[in-house]
Each structure stands twice: as structure tokens, then as C-alpha cells.
Amino acid sequence: MLADVSLTLAAGETVALLGASGSGKSTVLRLIAGLDRPSAGEVLVDGVPVRRTHPRAAVVFQDPRLLSWRGLAANVAFGLPPGTPRAGRAAEVAHWLEVVGLAAYAGHRPSQVSGGMAGRAALARALARRPGVLLLDEPFAALDALTRLRMQDLLDDVQRTQGTTVLLVTHDVDEALRLADRIVLLGDRPASVVATLDVPAPRPRAHDDPTLPPLRGELLRRLGVPHHRPLPTPPAQEAVR
Template sequence: MQTTATRVAAVTVTLRGVDRTFGAADGAHHVLRGIDLDVDAGEVVALLGASGCGKSTLLRLVAGLDRPSAGQVMIDGARVDGIEARAAVVFQEPRLLPWRTLAENVAFGLPDGSPRGSRHSEVTHALDTVGLGSFAGYRPRAVSGGMAQRTALARALVRRPGVLLLDEPFAALDALTRLRMQDLVDDLQRTTGATVLLVTHDVDEALQLADRVVVLAPGADRAAGSGIAHLLDVPGARPRDRADPVLAALRVELLDRLGVPRQRPLPA
């Protein structure tokens, strides 16, 4: 799909000594501990790790939907303090209002103070960008899951975010739709130049879309929370060939680090 997305001012994302703990001191649950990460403007970084290791929590901290227990989260050098206007989040579920049309749902993403005269054109452009221009008047129940998730992506894009935060946005989709959505996001990122943080459990997805992969995992003291266990630079320019043998080798490496050893053949 050829997109016509608007170029944005990409931003850097910096985390310094970030901890996140839930609960009181006598019953605290440590999720993240000592996270130090620098994401360059326009870079795509995938966050991998087992369920409960803090991937989505880290994303919420960058978006300003949550606050760190210690440390700092910064966008373009400015500390995140509350909802971050330069960030937009796409969640695992589309979270569309069922009584609103797709266009009306996208319009909810427009920044406060958007000129009334340009709102319609901005929404139309965002829907066209994700290939849904002819479905603007449809309601969510009348479209497929993949189309609903594209609508959620358009709602994020209409904000023209400097950093796009994707929290397992394709997890509920069928395999073929998921591949198409991966290609769409890859195309959109290269067109807009936005910085992207992607949470995923899919190693192949991470290698297809990311410039770097960050593996989160607990240390020897699992109760202390997760830290960055491994950083992997993914070679080659995007878009990438899914059949590239280099990616296949990296897939094995990442699965090993995630505790998923390669399958052994059955004994004869």
C-alpha cells in the first residue's frame, strides 16, 4: 500500500535510571529497575520479553500515562510530566467508540485547538493514509478487525506524533492481516520519519520492523524487577525481505535469549 502520510518532526526518547514499583513498601511489586535507554530521532525500537516483564509499563511511562518511581523519562531532552502531547499510542485493541463512525473516531485524536476549518481534511487525509478513505462513514461493527486497527492507527497519526508508541497492536489479528499491518506501519514510519517504540511478543515482527531490539528480563533477583538484558542492532535497511537468512539467524539468537531453545529432532 502506498501511503501519503505527512512528514513529522521526529524526537529523541531518553530513559535514565527508570524504576517502576507498584504497591506499598511492605508489599511492593517491582516491575522495572534501572532502565537506561537512548532512542534516536526517527529510530524504530522493538521491546521484547516475557509477559509481565514491563514492556507495556515502559511504553506508558514514555506516553506520560504513568510516572516512574525513580529516574527520568525525557522526550527531546524535556522531562515527561503528564500526558505527552508529542506522543500517540496504538493499543492492542482498537478501542473505537461503536456509536461513532470511523471518521468521528479518528477525529478524537486531533490535538486540542485544531482549527475547525481543517479538521475534516486532516481526518480524511489520515483515513486515506491507512487505506480507509472510502469507509469514513462506516461504524466499527461494519468493518473487519484489521480495518478497525487501521482506524486506531489513523487516530494516532492525525496527531502527527513525533513518537509513535505501539503496544502489541497486531496481536489480535489473523496471520495474513498481521503481515499486511506490519508492512503498513513500516511504510508509514519511513514516510513520516516518526520515532517508534513497538511492544511485541513476536520475534519475527521485531526483526522485520525495528532498527534495534531491546530484550527486557529480570536479573538474578527476579523480585527486583526487569532490566535491559540485551540490545540487538538489526542489520539492513527497511523494508526487509522476510526470507533473509540473516534475519533467520538473529531469530534463533533472540529466541535463545528469551529462553526458547531451537526444536530438537525426534529420535529415530
């Protein structure tokens, strides 16, 4: 359940939503996407109330949700905007598969690739829509560490070149600091915004940007994670005679 959640995203801004499991992060994303309806209050995109899924928005869930009977290329094609010329569809699909490193797997079905590869195909499907608003629910959670860093770089590049507005739901503090202009912390019972932190470092940001560690410590403190907690001293043992 959400309570007192007021959130504004500026055009072209990347906002990360952080909080414990069950704090309502995914619920906020689903409301913005038009997949759920609020029992009170309203959601606006470009000043217009959201009553159903919005044509300018694309969603990437932690579960890729690909069509199992279609190959990866056909899944990506499913995300193309209505009215895309037939002559350009194949080239557009091929471009986004190449971007996410799946060009060699265009004909593979979701069951024939790893979960991480399926996640990359889901991201390509969303990007193929060239959305004005991109809603991401932990899209990189299933990826190995190196691929995750590459996909973060890709998302950052796409966002900056296309001016997409991004809402990123994540549990990863470092990912939020790497990608977001602003980080919003949700508390739970019931869920509400408890803090907002601007990330002043200019983007693109290096993974080892020296300005980020102090912000990381501040985020962990606000999330209630102790920076250092010594291990308890084990009880003394008597010598065996």
C-alpha cells in the same frame, strides 16, 4: 515492577521491546507516554521530563479503545492535532482511513466492524496526529496474517518518510526483526534490560530478507526458546493377543 531499566531512543529510530508476558513491556510504554508516573528515575522527551501525556506522542494499544458512540471517521478526527484547520480536517481523516484500508467504513461505529478493523482505525487515529513519538503496544495482534504484513509495511513507510521515533512492544520476533533498528530484550522478576541487539539490515526490509534468520535464532536463544527440541519417544506398547 521495573528495575534497572535504562532505555534511550534516538530521533527517527525504531526500537522493538521484546520479552515474556509480565516482563514490564507495556509498563515501559505507559511511563514514556506519561500515563503512569515512575516511583524512581525519570522519563525525558527532547530532554524535558514527562509529567503528563506528551503532546508530541501518540499511543496505540492492543485494545483499540475507540469511542463507541462515534463512527470510525469521527474517531480518527479525534486524533488530529489541535489547531488543524477545519477546511482540512475531512481530507486528513479521509487520507488516513484510505491508508489503512477503511475508507468504505468511515461512518461505521466500532461495534459494526471487526476487531482487526477497529485496530486499524486506532492506528489511523494515532497517525493522523503526525506524532514525533509513536508508542505501539502490540497494535497488530488482532489482525489476520496478511493484513498484519500490510500494516507492518505501512508503519515502516510512515516511519521512514516522516522520521517518527517508534517504540514497538511486541511478542512477535519476526515483526521486531522486520521493523526495528534495534531490539531490546526485557527479563522479568523484576523487569530489567538483559540484552540489546542491533539489526544491521537496511530498511525497508523484504519479508524474506536472508540476513534475518540468523538474528532470529540469536533472539530466540537469548529469550530462552530452544531452537529444536525433539519430541519424547513414546513408550513401547505390547502387542495385543
